Amino acid sequence: MAAAPASISGRWKTDDGKGIVAMAPCGAKMCGRIERLLIKEPAGGQRDERNPDKQKRDRKVAGLQIYWDLVPAGDGWKGEGYSPEDGRYYKAHLRVKGNKMTMKGCVSVFCRTVTWTRLG
Template identity: 75%
Template sequence: MKRFIIAATAAFVAASPAASVAPQSITGRWATDDGKAIVDIYACGAKLCGKVHKLLIKQPAGGQRDERNPDKAKRTRHVTGLQIYWDLAADGNAWKGQGYSPEDGRYYKANLTAKGAKMTMKGCVSVFCKTVTWTKMS
């Protein structure tokens, strides 16, 4: 009987919400730290995705294109509206998934962590990483 009570208590503690803390939500609209764009993070299925909502830089006539994409067939896509994050899933205190930078045409592993109105985005290609901080918009 004593073993049953200990096992039941251990199972209850393991299943309690405090045992698995989800990261802060990152859904919403974010301004990039370099002032070049606004990005929307939104639910897409059971995970999160992100797309360029608006570019804040001067664009060529007809709009900025994804001209640095390694796939030549994708270089005529508009950057505004372009999906740049996908498969973002909660992992510990962060959201991890895949990302793409139209600025340099690189795909990377993305790690996004929000704290209040700030979000840190760390992108890594192989062992090379870059970290930026974005600000949540109202």
Template identity: 60%
Template sequence: MRLSLTTLAALTAFGLATPAVAAPASIAGKWKTDDGKSVISFYQCGSAMCGKIDRFLVAEPAGGARDSKNPKKDLRSRKLLGLRIFWDLKADKDSYEGKGYSPQDGRYFNADIRRDGNQLKVKGCVMVICRTVTWTRA
């Protein structure tokens, strides 16, 4: 049986086609942290997503909360309000993967953020040690 050139080309194209992968649910918006102390706002920044400290739900010290635990001494006096703590978050299967920073302990980490309805599962990993917390829609 001989296949026509058109049929052969169509079969080849169909066989090489990669299945479409659904994009993860959007994380854009405001999310209350698991400890109830702040609201983080996720937004589009270039071709990725970023997250910043949008507001505090507890009283700040006089003069505002500072990045006092930062490993870089010259950054320890910067204010936390408005500080970008997630960056380069890109869609990867069912989550967003990128980088994060925790001003609570001054650690940078690999971030994996997955939305589940009105919750965000925020996973942070430093080397092989990971921690996951659940945030809620603010």
């Protein structure tokens, strides 16, 4: 039987330094939420203005859930993700090594990988 993947629980600084994401259990699965933004926000807060759903474009990005349904898969985690930067939903694959977490996000055949750093 394979060992469980390393925990993704905790606070992570994004690769671009623009925010901090908190990963925590939500029910039996794991979720990720933008804890706070590290960039200067417009008056009233940064909004989810690129969301494909017009009803959601007025949501604040700070506090937004961007990962859900994350479950152990092999040596990592997989689930669903959302990027407020480009308004895309994608299949997420997360893997932790030491204090780094790599995330591969795929929309159809196009994939992008970023690396986040665990905070304290």
